[in-house]
Amino acid sequence: MNTFKVLLMLAWRNLWRNHRRTIIMLSAISIGVWAMIFMTALTQGMVNEMIKDGISVLPGHVQVHHPDYRDDPNINNLITTPDTELSARFAAAGFKQWATRIKVPAVISSERESRGVTLLGIDPVRERDLNFIDYADIDGRFLEVADDKGIVIGRKLADTLDTEVGKRIVVMTQDPDNEIADRGFRVVGVFGAKIESLEETYIFAGKETIQTLLKVGDHVTEAVAIGDDYRNVEPVYAAVLALVDSSVVVNRWTDLNSYLGTMMTVMDGFVLIWVVVIFLALSFGLVNTLVMAVYERVREIGLMLALGMKPSSILGQIIIESMMLLVIGLAIGNVLAFASIAPLKSGIDISVVAKGMEMMGASSILYPQLRSEDVILANAVVLILGFFASLSPAWRASRYQPIEAITKAD
Amino acid sequence: MTAVRCVDLCKTYIQGDTEIKALDHLSIDVDAGGFVCLSSPSGGGKTTLLNAIGGLDIPDSGEVWIEGERIDTKSKGQLAELRLRKIGFVFQAYNLIPVLTARENVEFVMQVQGVPAAERGELAINVLKEVGLAGLEDRRPAQMSGGQQQRVAVARAVVSRPALILADEPTANLDSKTSDGLMDLFSELNSAHNTTFIIATHDQRVMAHIPRLIRMLDGRIVDDIQQHAP
Known part of the structure; x- marks a missing residue:
């Protein structure tokens, strides 16, 4: 010493x-x-x-899909477990945040233009703060309930379609029988996003409204869960894996967006x-x-x-x-x-x-x-x-x- | 009791193409409490002998014993321990650690030995007083004269009461008055504590002061005389 x-x-x-x-x-x-x-x-x-x-574009740290959904994201590749049952399991698991949704490709048309988009049928209460939308920057309003009859589109898309809050647009997609499923919606909100391209790509409607449109009953295409830290998704991944059967696949966000x-x-x-x-x-x-x-x-x-x-x-x-x-x-x-x-x-x-x-x-x-x-x-x-x-x-x-x-x- | 025994020491240096025999089959015994002066012309081997006795240099052949313990076969670490416990050194120049004060320099060896702070502080103050440096304890080497620095070095060498003190040209940079004072101090310490001193010098005044004078030439002892009683 x-x-x-x-x-x-x-x-x-x-x-x-x-x-x-x-x-x-x-x-x-x-x-x-x-x-x-x-x-x-x-x-x-x-x-x-x-x-x-x-991740906010995906969105969700861990996602559940039909095994074929990622290759072919059409409505036939639904999760076979009913949404009510799936939601009950996720709710009981105590995740920081979770949601179930329908996500399918669609075409949106105004009286002037048409564009290919991704249609998200969501429960707005569950999705709050889960995605990329800047809620402080919405013209009109965001969706309020799962059977909301309105639609929310991005600002850039609204410009492209030359439409605005209060006007009507038509959303066209395909139902499980390969028939055209279309419906007119009134634009209730126009959102802004930090990344402009997202305003062009995504449109939001009520989950139950879309389930009815697509005639899929109590089924969804996607279930997601969020953990505390996107760098450490393993605990959430393991928990989700324990909730589902072998009829679905579970992916981490790092699998879904391998670039990121x-x-x-x-x-x-x-x-x-x-x-x-x-x-x-x-x-x-x-x-x-x-x-x-x-x-x-x-x-x-x-x-x-x-x-x-x-x-x-x-x-x-x-x-x-x-x-x-x-x-x-x-x-x-x-x-x-x-x-x-x-x-x-x-x-x-x-x-x-x-x-x-x-x-x-x-x-x-x-x-x-x-x-x-x-x-x-x-x-x-x-x-x-x-x-x-x-x-x-x-x-x-x-x-x-x-x-x-x-x-x-x- | 024999404090230092050297048996048949040889040490050769190569300088260019020339072989210089610094020690040539040299043997010497110094009793405990002895006061010995090694004298030779430059290159005569006195510093080499001093270094061999102090474990600072290893002879090519022969044996060095300190207080009955053979040291020329020891490792670097063992030699360091031996020097720390048994030998005090006073070199011709560059004797002190510049970043330490006089008192800290004196305490240095004791601190490495593990002497408690209070004890070593008291010892250092006393020994500095003994060598006439009372009041200069907090000065750094750069703030002291050559003579004062040399006295600090002496204080450091004697403070932990080593069995043997080796001094190489300790008066070389000192004026005659300071030099005499230093030799008186050595004599006092030698008689008071029975410390063995071996001093290498070619200063005639120092030689006259020391009881036993060993003259060397070309690495050999040519004369070993008891000049006077200690």
Whole structure:
């Protein structure tokens, strides 16, 4: 313990022996750590938005379908379990959120235009906040009950069809007998979405209204459940799997949108690479500082060895010095990162590149996401790799022959 | 009791194409409490012998014994432990750790030995007073003269009461008055604590001061005389 105390004291004083060099190195470490954390927060924020938006389009962390539905999403591929029974099971399972719905391709026509869309027959109470709709940005109203007779379409689609709230449109799809099923709806609401293309693709009607239109009785095409964390869907997946029989398939969102699923994994890997690359740049400065510190103190190290300090203690002293430098640099870097991210919590407006971001599936407001895992990763990488980087100069110092070291500069 | 025994020591250095015999079948015994001066012209081998006795350098052949324990076969770590417990060093120059104060330098060895803080603090203050540095405890080496630094080094060497103190040209950078003071201090410590001193020097004043004088030449002992009683 005594030796450790003297090593700490020597390391601390030696650290400040050359103020300028130490401050330069501390600045480099602090800025490097800040860059690691800040850029990671931006990247994670962007990916998080892309994934959240992507999931809100699906929507649902875990989904249940007829086995053939994903290949051929037509009304014949219904879930055989009745909706009432399925809903009762999901309700009893205690998911954070769940819903059942009908989702089929359809054609929507106004008196001027027709467009191919995805028709969602939903229970609006269950679907509230489950999807991509910005409820504060609805002209008219959203659906209110499952047998609502109105229809809600996107703003872009309304422009295309040259229609508006209060006007009538016709929705045409196919029933299980392969007959055309069509019906006139009054547009009760026009929604806006963060990603414009969604306004063109999806239309919403009451679930029971669509079940009647398609003559499918108490059946749906999709059941979904949401968990607490989209990164960890396994508990929800396992719970849903336990609720259904083999007549359906259960998929995670990462299976349904493999692009986003892969992106999440790639981004986690990218963060690690980014952190390591910055550290490698830093490590040159760190090793150089330590090599210089050892070189300048050869005689002193020889003296300590001659006085009876063990080579392992010399090794320890240099490593402690390196760790002190890194810990101070990390502390400053972390504070800088937190201080620069906190004011950006309300989001960074990147609407100037909104079109490009939309092509990537992201919105025009970027919310930096400071995840504790990423902060821990950055700090751990710097400390662990810093330790290994300091081993070489420390080892060299501990290998000096005392008398050669003492007489070296004489 | 024999404090130091060297048996048939040989050490050869290669300098360019030339072989230099720093120690040439040298044997020597020093009793505990002995006060010995090693003297030789430059390159005569006195520093090499001192380093071999202190475990700082390993001879090519021969044996080195300290208080009945053979040291030339020990590992680096074992030699470090031996130096820490049994030997005090005073070098010609660069004796102190620059980032430590006089008191901390004196405490350094004791701290590594594991002496409790209160005890070593008291010992350090007392020994600094003994070497005439009372009031300078908190000065760093850069704030002291060469003589004061050398006295701090002596204080550090003696504070933990080692059995053996090895000093290599301890007065080389000192004026005659400081040099005399330092030798008086060595004598006092030698007689008061029965500490064995081996001092390498070519300073005639120092040689005259020390009871046993060993003259060396080309790595061999050419003269070993008891000049006067301790």
